[in-house]
Amino acid sequence: MNWDLLGQLVVNGVIVGMLYGVVAMCFVLIYKSTQVVNFAQGEFLLIGAWTCWAMLVWLEMPFWLGFLFTLAFMFVFGILLQVVVLKPLIGEPIISVIMLTIGLSIVFRALMSWMFGEFVKPFPQVFEADAVNVLGLQVQPAYIMSMVISVVIMVGFFYFFKYSRMGLAMRATAFDQQVAQSLGVSVKQVFAMCWAISALVSAVAGVVIGMVNGVSSALSFFGIKVFPAAILGGLDSIVGAIVGGLIIGVLENVSQYVDSQWLQLGGLYQIVPFYVLVIILMIKPYGLFGTKDIERI
Amino acid sequence: MALGANSMRCGEFRTSYRQDSTIFPTPMSRNFAIAGVLLLMVSPVFLQPYHLNILIQIGYMGIAALGLNILVGFSGQISLGHAAFFGFGAFASAWINSSFGIPVILAIPLAGVLTTAVGMIVGIPAARIKGLYLAIATLAAQYILEDFFNRAVWFTGGSAGSLANPLSLFGYQMTTDTRYFYVVLAFVVVMYLLGTNLIRSRDGRALVALRDHYLSAEIMGINLTKYRILAFGISSFYAGVGGALFAHYLGYVSAESFTILLSIQFLGMIIIGGLGSIMGTLMGTAFMVLLPEVMEGGVGVIADFMPGIEQGLAYIKEMAIGLAIVLFLIFEPEGLAHRWQLTKAYWKLYPFSY
Incomplete structure (x- = not known):
């Protein structure tokens, strides 16, 4: 047993898992309030990361300005997407909505590859590169920052839903759309805000991952990895998304360890989350924290 | 459309269940x-x-x-x-x-x-x-x-x-x-x-x-x-x-x-053709297969005015697939089969298609 490696991988798993959790949370936010399954979540990360990259490299802005600009752009982008593309599909069958977001994801991914190329482009150095020693483990400062940002986002979400007016409106809409509407909640606004916030927070995650690994179209695969996390936690539970993300992140890294130490299959860790996904769906389709839907005739 | 898209031609009568469930609706x-x-x-x-x-x-x-x-x-x-x-x-x-x-x-x-x-x-x-x-x-x-x-x-x-x-x-x-x-x-x-x-x-x-x-x-x-x-x-x-x-x-x-892209293309075919329509499936497939070819021709024409666009051909093809799916879902969710039925009905009733 190589304990050092295992420890390192578990720490990596927690850090990546936090990011999975954040993205899964964005996914759940949209699903919960608007009943739309967003297969283009990974592309939000991609677009966010590339926008920030373009601001920093092409326009040579300082990081804070480029980052703020990215956030503003993603906010508007999310609202526009909802208003222009998704609104006509309210009330359509689930297959149409799924296919719409899949179609969007193809368009965005191809557009991004066309504009920025297929290859990984490194992010301009924002933080120092030397690894920091934390409890005997070598950790990159970018990782620590990503951890901090993830926690900040999670706490932010908690306060937003608990205390802000918009957050309450979102929870009301998720609970019962018609009742919320009759009590004066503008469901239109809530839908648009959900997409905007989801796009914005995903972009933050995209920028963070871009800083660590460089930006490339592989980022959109991150959005697919979110499904196991969201399903494991239960599709409509924000807490579940975080827990699910953490479990999937750690599991991925531990299976990489098992693979490299004993099995020697190579690349197994990429596929393990999907096996887990199938098993969860077989034994516990509504995940750990999801509400079971009861159907009546 | 006073008469539905499925309206029968004059002189077609179905008098038994057998006649009503033939493979082809009319001779x-x-x-x-x-x-x-x-x-x-x-x-x-x-x-x-x-x-x-x-x-x-x-x-x-x-x-x-x-x-x-x-x-x-x-x-x-x-x-x-x-x-x-x-x-x-x-x-x-x-x-x-x-x-x-x-x-x-x-x-x-x-x-x-x-x-x-x-x-x-x-x-x-x-x-x-x-x-x-x-x-x-x-x-x-x-x-x-x-x-x-x-x-x-x-x-x-x-x-x-x-x-x-x-x-x-x-x-x-x-x-x-x-x-x-x-x-x-x-x-x-x-x-x-x-x-x-x-x-x-x-x-x-x-x-x-x-x-x-x-x-x-x-x-x-x-x-x-x-x-x-x-x-x-x-x-x-x-x-x-x-x-x-x-x-x-x-x-x-x-x-x-x-890859997953092909899976999505298959779904695109049946959505563009029309869900639950046998003939529509074939139409949608034809659409999906022809789309990249048409794009290639189109890009060839545009390349005269916009040099450099042909490098993005692979991406343009991919985007066309995604866009076709999105646009069909928004503007013609019932697919080409539905459009075909409407066209047929229009000509059946021409010139009194009110």
Whole structure:
């Protein structure tokens, strides 16, 4: 047993898992309030990361300005997407909505590859590169920052839903759309805000991952990895998304360890989350924290 | 539209259930279908190899897309892993033929049967889950099968891919496009007739009942688990046969061809064609196969004014697929089949189509 490696991988798993959790949370936010399954979540990360990259490299802005600009752009982008593309599909069958977001994801991914190329482009150095020693483990400062940002986002979400007016409106809409509407909640606004916030927070995650690994179209695969996390936690539970993300992140890294130490299959860790996904769906389709839907005739 | 798109012609009376459930709604439509097939049979005489190649593509893709339409359009389930079944059929046919020496013409349906088995295993979770959860489960199946293709060297040749022998029948090698075209055409006719027949049989009606309201259907005595898994099996059979035809046409199969993008293209075909429409499936397939070709022509024209755009051709093709799906969903959710019905109805009533 190589304990050092295992420890390192578990720490990596927690850090990546936090990011999975954040993205899964964005996914759940949209699903919960608007009943739309967003297969283009990974592309939000991609677009966010590339926008920030373009601001920093092409326009040579300082990081804070480029980052703020990215956030503003993603906010508007999310609202526009909802208003222009998704609104006509309210009330359509689930297959149409799924296919719409899949179609969007193809368009965005191809557009991004066309504009920025297929290859990984490194992010301009924002933080120092030397690894920091934390409890005997070598950790990159970018990782620590990503951890901090993830926690900040999670706490932010908690306060937003608990205390802000918009957050309450979102929870009301998720609970019962018609009742919320009759009590004066503008469901239109809530839908648009959900997409905007989801796009914005995903972009933050995209920028963070871009800083660590460089930006490339592989980022959109991150959005697919979110499904196991969201399903494991239960599709409509924000807490579940975080827990699910953490479990999937750690599991991925531990299976990489098992693979490299004993099995020697190579690349197994990429596929393990999907096996887990199938098993969860077989034994516990509504995940750990999801509400079971009861159907009546 | 005072009269619906399904209005009958004058002089068509249906007096029995048998007449009401014929494969073709009117003798006219039957004659047109036969004429269409006959026209296709003589078409190699005056078509160029390039056009034949496109027709062959429409043929094998159309078979696989029909399978998906039976699953999605008729039984109301979702599969994001159709390309994996298509690929499984392709590999299975090549494998059966080269490992056991079974002639290709038998290997193709056998590959379909093997794919059916795999599809039914994937379909087991479908007995319990539906909608979004099913979409994600089949997405997982897509990735797991893709991973399997890269790993199972004995079956697929690993990352190197495997060779598929050409089909030979009565001593003729079906190596040229013209000969292979007739093979594909025969398969398309048989598979589409089988598909149409399935829908008007007891099993087909059970699938449609499950789609429309699965609880009510279950109460009426339709076995939910059996029919959901059956739908996956049938759909995979079509995918497997389509994939096998693809393999023996190209002569070479590699795992890279069967990515999630192809699965999405299959879904695009049936959405553009029309969910739950047999003829629509073929129209949607033709649309999807022709789209990249049209894009290529279009980019060639634009390149004169905008030099450099041809480097992005691969991306433009991809974007066109996504955009076509999005635009159809927003503006014509019922697909080309619906548009076709409207056009037909318009001309039937012309000039009094108020």
